[in-house]
Amino acid sequence: MIYLTEHQVKQHLSQYGTIRHNVSRLIYSARQTAKQYNVKAIDIFFFMIENKKVNGIFLFEYGFNNRQGREVKNTFKNYYNN
Numbered sequence: 001m002i003y004l005t006e007h008q009v010k011q012h013l014s015q016y017g018t019i020r021h022n023v024s025r026l027i028y029s030a031r032q033t034a035k036q037y038n039v040k041a042i043d044i045f046f047f048m049i050e051n052k053k054v055n056g057i058f059l060f061e062y063g064f065n066n067r068q069g070r071e072v073k074n075t076f077k078n079y080y081n082n
Contacts, residue, residue: 004030004041013049022080029079036075048076 001008006023013019026045034041039056046052053060059069 001042004045009045025080029076032079033072033076037072044072044076048073 001012004027006027009023009027010019013021013023026048027041030045030048031041034044037044037054037057039054043052043054047054047059054072057068057072059065059072065073
């Protein structure tokens with residue numbers, strides 16, 4: 001996946017089974033969080049969905065999310081829920 005579009009997100013999430021989340025809210029949250037932390041939206045999306053590393057932000061320590069990783073996740077959740 002190169003860009004964060006609704007079609008590509010649906011296609012990616014469908015490999016895990018039934019899509020239970022609002023795809024447009026996922027995209028919006030990833031884009032807003034990426035703007036706030038000055039990174040790519042697709043990196044934020046994969047961090048939230050698959051817990052992958054984000055270039056430019058140190059989010060992991062010993063395989064677990066550090067303080068900044070938890071902050072990014074909370075920011076994403078706030079955008080998703082509001």
